Every structure is written in structure tokens, then in C-alpha cells.
Amino acid sequence: MKILITEFRQESNSFNPTNSTLAFWRQTGEYEGDEVRQQFAGQPCAVGGFLQVLAESEHQPEVVCGTVMACQSGGIAEQSVMDHYMSKLIAQIKDNLPLDGVFISYHGALVTTEYDDPEGEITRRVRELVGDSTVIAVSTDLHAYISATLVDNANVVLAYLTYPHVDYFETGARVARLGLECITGKRKPVTAWVPVPMIVPAASYSTLKGGFKAVIDFGNSLKLQHKIIDFSVYQMQPWLDIPDPNSSVVVAAYCQEDAAKYAQQLAELLYAKRHEFSVQLMPVAEVINRASDPDERKPVILVDSADSCNAGAAGDNMAVAAQILASGCTFRAAAVVNDEKAAQKAHRLGVGATAEFTLGASRDKRSQAVTVQAYVKSLHDGVFRQEGPAGRGMTQRIGTTAVLRVGNLDIVVCEWMAGNGDPQLYRAHGIEPTLYDLVVVKASTSFRVAYEKLAGVICEANTPGSASSDLKSLPFERLPRNIYPWVDEDVLDWSVRFTREMK
Ligand SMILES: [Zn+2]
Incomplete structure (x- = not known):
């Protein structure tokens, strides 16, 4: 078994007028091959979680460390940054085909000067290269923007379950475990995705108390009762001026029916709590x-x-x-x-x-x-x-x-x-x-x-x-005002989409 791991991670902000250049990205470093192990093995990050689970796997996969680039949050990334990463990644994948898995760590709220959804585009290009029989497993931040393109091309998508985030390592480990299960399991997990038409300020919720904690607690209870394998609840980073925004829920289960049912229940619960996600700001x-x-x-x-x-x-x-x-x-x-x-x-x-x-x-x-x-x-x-x-x-x-x-x-x-x-x-x-x-x-x-x-x-x-x-005060130019907080509907039609199912 051969698995390539990689990372390309930044949280962008459309309202910061300074684009994030390759030089800015490189302040945080760029690693590949053995440097990745030296830098991240045992560290509290998603790549650390990948490495640990793969090292301990009974299947003893060969692990190829592709490029790891993570950048401090900032203005949208120059396209040259993504082009640089893709030129590295494509060569690394081609050199190692056939691959059983590609495990990718994203933030999920990256925007470049050309793409509103670079993670979706990158995953699409990786899928094109590796074909249908390779598992693509994706780890993200809880504040990721999850798109239909990403869901269509990945098999596994999971995020942090904590905010403040303290489970970087665990999230990488969960993704690697589920990815391995997609490769080797007798029963193949499948993930349902339900977009939720809302964005709310990041300061308005946490998983320590309140409405958002209740949503996460509900997901954890489904997991404990073995009704689902895993889940994530996304609150989209609200400072992305993109044309098709959404928060969302993903649920992994052993059949589409269960995954869809519980993803929809979690989505309904998240949306029902929307009025609790507001911040009282003091002068x-x-x-x-x-x-x-x-x-x-x-x-x-x-x-x-x-x-x-x-x-x-x-x-x-x-x-x-x-x-x-x-x-x-x-x-x-x-x-x-x-x-x-x-x-x-x-x-x-x-x-x-x-x-x-x-x-x-x-x-x-x-x-x-x-x-x-x-x-x-x-x-x-x-x-x-x-x-x-x-x-x-x-x-x-x-x-x-x-x-x-x-x-x-x-x-x-x-x-x-x-x-x-x-x-x-x-x-x-x-x-x-x-x-x-x-x-x-x-x-x-x-x-x-x-x-x-x-x-x-x-x-x-x-x-x-x-x-x-104060989201309504921000100078959105492209974001449609057809989601909460601009639109506040009590009843919604939920759409469900599934990640690729492995045969
Ligand atoms: Zn976050």
C-alpha cells in the first residue's frame, strides 16, 4: 500500500487588501520528503496525525511525503502560490503512481486571485491524475468552505470538532483512519454533505458552551451510539467574498441513507441555532x-x-x-x-x-x-x-x-x-x-x-x-445576500450530496 500525504493550508480574508505572496507563504516554511517527518512527526498538527496513524497501521503503508506548505492567515493568495504548489504536487504524484491514497491537509477557506475554491480545484486535478480507485481523504479547519467540487472529488472530508481548535492532531488522525478504512475496509464508508445557507461571525460561538456546543454534542452522541462513523459541522469563515457561500455538515456512515439522514438532522439543528450566533460588542x-x-x-x-x-x-x-x-x-x-x-x-x-x-x-x-x-x-x-x-x-x-x-x-x-x-x-x-x-x-x-x-x-x-x-457592515461585492443573516427563513429544503464511494 502506498499513500502520499501533503498539505496546502491558509485561511484567506477577502477584505485584507494585501495579497499573500509566495514569499509570505515561505516565511512559514515549505517542506517535502524527509523534512516533513523531521518537522511534523509527533507535532500537534494534521500532518502529525496522518504520520502517526499511518506509522501504526497494520497495513504498513509506504508513506510518500509530498509538499507541505502552510501560511499564516492573510489576504487572498497570489495564484502563483497555488501554481507553485501544484507543480510540486503533480510531479510527486506522477512519480509515485499508482497510489492507494492521497491524504491532504487543507484549511479550506483559501481564496486565490483566480480561484474562489482552490481546494475544490486542487482536489479535482488530483482526482484526474490518480483515477477512481485511489482514496482522497481531506482534513480541514472547522471554518472551511466546503464546495460541491470538493465533495465530488474526495472520498473523505472531516474537520476539527473543537473551537477554540485544540484537535489538529486528532483531526489528521481521524482522516487517516477513515481514509485507510476506505482503502481496506470490508464495509466502505461514505460521506454525505449538506450545505447550510448561513454565515455568522467567528466570535459568536465556541464548542465550550452554548448553541454550537449543543450541535457538536449531538454529533458526538450519534458517534457514541454507532449510528455514524464520524462527522463535522462547518461554520464557514465569513470574510470570504465568494459567489456561492455556505456553512455545512458532513457525516460519514456505512450507507448513504444513514449518512444523509444524520447530516440533515445536524444541518437542521445548526440552522435552528442561528440566532444564538451573535456577538455583543462593547465600545x-x-x-x-x-x-x-x-x-x-x-x-x-x-x-x-x-x-x-x-x-x-x-x-x-x-x-x-x-x-x-x-x-x-x-x-x-x-x-x-x-x-x-x-x-x-x-x-x-x-x-x-x-x-x-x-x-x-x-x-x-x-x-x-x-x-x-x-x-x-x-x-x-x-x-x-x-x-x-x-x-x-x-x-x-x-x-x-x-x-x-x-x-x-x-x-x-x-x-x-x-x-x-x-x-x-x-x-x-x-x-x-x-x-x-x-x-x-x-x-x-x-x-x-x-x-x-x-x-x-x-x-x-x-x-x-x-x-x-458585524458582517452586514462588510463591503461584500460578490457574496449573494440570499443566506442568513440577510435572509432568515424558518423552513428550508435540504440538498444532500455524497463523496465518491469506493467499490
Ligand atoms: Zn478555524
């Missing part, structure tokens, strides 16, 4: 008042999800920092911003220097910039390891980094922030969040798994940016 001034109130529990976490790089926003908006400074900043505050030039200037000046810096709007000209006299507190190479629990031990690289101090405000200034929901983005740079009154976190929900343990209070703030939770 920034109110959050600042709470941070300056001696009776408030500290630290106050000001969530600036609209400028979250995890959601593909530019991470360069100083709108919140400007308000903190304008308030007089009588309390200790910490913020973070992408500004490559300012970070480099700090490195030229050295620790202990004070100079005028203009910070912000380095990538998105619509972001607010501020000009301040700042003290260079510390300088860093921007390489740190996440404390987790999500992705614990994974290395993040945020480029040239400096901590600048303006009055009581400490600002991590970097080239491209990553690991936004992980406290190490601050801790690794000498800022201990628990010693601050106000900490700005540019993330949607991912941060909760770590920050809920240390926060005095968490405040979702009403801030500007490409990842705004």
Missing part, C-alpha cells in the same frame, strides 16, 4: 473605563477580533491603542501591532533609545496609525514557542520584533504576528499579561482556551477591521 471606551476601575478584576482582556490576523486581517490597526493613549493611560496596558519598518527602526536605534515612531497602517491603509515618542524597551528575533494548550510547543515566527513603551502602554511591534490567541505572543517578549490592567488580544475565539484561565474579565470590543463581527 472601546467602556472597556478602557473598566481597566481603569480599581474594583475591576484584572487583567481586562480587550478583544480586537476585527483586526485578528488569525482571521486574515492586517493586524496593523492602532485604533484601540490610540484610544488607550488618548485616555491618558493611567493603567498598565499591552498591545501588539504589525509594523515591519517600525520594528526595524527600533533595532537600528537599540535598547534604551527614545524616538518618534509612526505605528500602524503598515499593510492596510484603512487602518489607523499613531505617531508617538516611544522608548525601545527590548529587541527580539520573533521566534517563540506556543504554550497552548492549542498547538503547545509549535514554533511561531513573527519576524523582527521590538517592544516599545509609550507611557504605561507596552507595544509588541513585529513584522507579522502569529499565535495571536497564545499568551506567549506577549510572554516571550517580556510582557506578563497577568501583571497588566488591560491586554489587547487580536483574535476571535482561539484565545479563550488560554486567556480564560488568566483573565479578570474578557470584553469583546467594537473595533474596525477586515475581520469585523
Whole structure:
């Protein structure tokens, strides 16, 4: 048995005006062959899960490590990035035919300058190459956009079941197990897909509590009762300006009838909960008042999800920092911003220097910039390891980094922030969040798994940016307004489609 594994993963944001170039992708690395094993074996990621399950399989498959490219979220990818990946992947597949399986790790919410659904297109091209008797098994993020093209060409499609995501490895392992079962099992699994006409802000739900947890709990109960093999519930990343959007449900079972029945039940439940998926945003001034109130529990976490790089926003908006400074900043505050030039200037000046810096709007000209006299507190190479629990031990690289101090405000200034929901983005740079009154976190929900343990209070703030939770305020040009929240129908006709069934 021979299986090729590969990864091509980014979460795009149509409203970030800076396209993601090949150079940007390569900041996160590009691996193939033995480098993939060295880099990802045992690591908390989907490729780590693939490797582990295949290594432990009684069928002892030969594992070919194809190209692995994953990029920090950002603006839509240049087509040259996908072309580069495809030129590698096609050669790797051709060199290894015939293959029993191709296991692919995607994010699922990638958009390129030419394709609204690159994952569907890539899977279609892979299918063309490998033929009908090869199993294509796909692992994605819970925020993926699943299309009919992807479903038509894959055999297995599964996503994370947690948000904040803490099951990267497990998802890769589930996909590899189901993929192996499609190759070797006496009973062949089949997956049903039901699109759900809704998009909702990522900050409005989690699998820790509330309506979305109830949907996931229901799926898990079906699994425990052996009514289904596995399932996923997709909340489409809502910052994709694409012409055929949908959230969706997939269910794997041993017959089409069961897969369809339970996928439809899960879809109905997800849609029935739609009104629970809204965010109450607090004015920034109110959050600042709470941070300056001696009776408030500290630290106050000001969530600036609209400028979250995890959601593909530019991470360069100083709108919140400007308000903190304008308030007089009588309390200790910490913020973070992408500004490559300012970070480099700090490195030229050295620790202990004070100079005028203009910070912000380095990538998105619509972001607010501020000009301040700042003290260079510390300088860093921007390489740190996440404390987790999500992705614990994974290395993040945020480029040239400096901590600048303006009055009581400490600002991590970097080239491209990553690991936004992980406290190490601050801790690794000498800022201990628990010693601050106000900490700005540019993330949607991912941060909760770590920050809920240390926060005095968490405040979702009403801030500007490409990842705004106020979906109706976003400048969609292509997305049709025929889905929730624009249209709110009580009764829907559900359509079901199936992945390819192996004979
Ligand atoms: Zn996600």
C-alpha cells in the first residue's frame, strides 16, 4: 500500500487588501520528503496525525511525503502560490503512481486571485491524475468552505470538532483512519454533505458552551451510539467574498441513507441555532473605563477580533491603542501591532533609545496609525514557542520584533504576528499579561482556551477591521445576500450530496 500525504493550508480574508505572496507563504516554511517527518512527526498538527496513524497501521503503508506548505492567515493568495504548489504536487504524484491514497491537509477557506475554491480545484486535478480507485481523504479547519467540487472529488472530508481548535492532531488522525478504512475496509464508508445557507461571525460561538456546543454534542452522541462513523459541522469563515457561500455538515456512515439522514438532522439543528450566533460588542471606551476601575478584576482582556490576523486581517490597526493613549493611560496596558519598518527602526536605534515612531497602517491603509515618542524597551528575533494548550510547543515566527513603551502602554511591534490567541505572543517578549490592567488580544475565539484561565474579565470590543463581527457592515461585492443573516427563513429544503464511494 502506498499513500502520499501533503498539505496546502491558509485561511484567506477577502477584505485584507494585501495579497499573500509566495514569499509570505515561505516565511512559514515549505517542506517535502524527509523534512516533513523531521518537522511534523509527533507535532500537534494534521500532518502529525496522518504520520502517526499511518506509522501504526497494520497495513504498513509506504508513506510518500509530498509538499507541505502552510501560511499564516492573510489576504487572498497570489495564484502563483497555488501554481507553485501544484507543480510540486503533480510531479510527486506522477512519480509515485499508482497510489492507494492521497491524504491532504487543507484549511479550506483559501481564496486565490483566480480561484474562489482552490481546494475544490486542487482536489479535482488530483482526482484526474490518480483515477477512481485511489482514496482522497481531506482534513480541514472547522471554518472551511466546503464546495460541491470538493465533495465530488474526495472520498473523505472531516474537520476539527473543537473551537477554540485544540484537535489538529486528532483531526489528521481521524482522516487517516477513515481514509485507510476506505482503502481496506470490508464495509466502505461514505460521506454525505449538506450545505447550510448561513454565515455568522467567528466570535459568536465556541464548542465550550452554548448553541454550537449543543450541535457538536449531538454529533458526538450519534458517534457514541454507532449510528455514524464520524462527522463535522462547518461554520464557514465569513470574510470570504465568494459567489456561492455556505456553512455545512458532513457525516460519514456505512450507507448513504444513514449518512444523509444524520447530516440533515445536524444541518437542521445548526440552522435552528442561528440566532444564538451573535456577538455583543462593547465600545472601546467602556472597556478602557473598566481597566481603569480599581474594583475591576484584572487583567481586562480587550478583544480586537476585527483586526485578528488569525482571521486574515492586517493586524496593523492602532485604533484601540490610540484610544488607550488618548485616555491618558493611567493603567498598565499591552498591545501588539504589525509594523515591519517600525520594528526595524527600533533595532537600528537599540535598547534604551527614545524616538518618534509612526505605528500602524503598515499593510492596510484603512487602518489607523499613531505617531508617538516611544522608548525601545527590548529587541527580539520573533521566534517563540506556543504554550497552548492549542498547538503547545509549535514554533511561531513573527519576524523582527521590538517592544516599545509609550507611557504605561507596552507595544509588541513585529513584522507579522502569529499565535495571536497564545499568551506567549506577549510572554516571550517580556510582557506578563497577568501583571497588566488591560491586554489587547487580536483574535476571535482561539484565545479563550488560554486567556480564560488568566483573565479578570474578557470584553469583546467594537473595533474596525477586515475581520469585523458585524458582517452586514462588510463591503461584500460578490457574496449573494440570499443566506442568513440577510435572509432568515424558518423552513428550508435540504440538498444532500455524497463523496465518491469506493467499490
Ligand atoms: Zn478555524
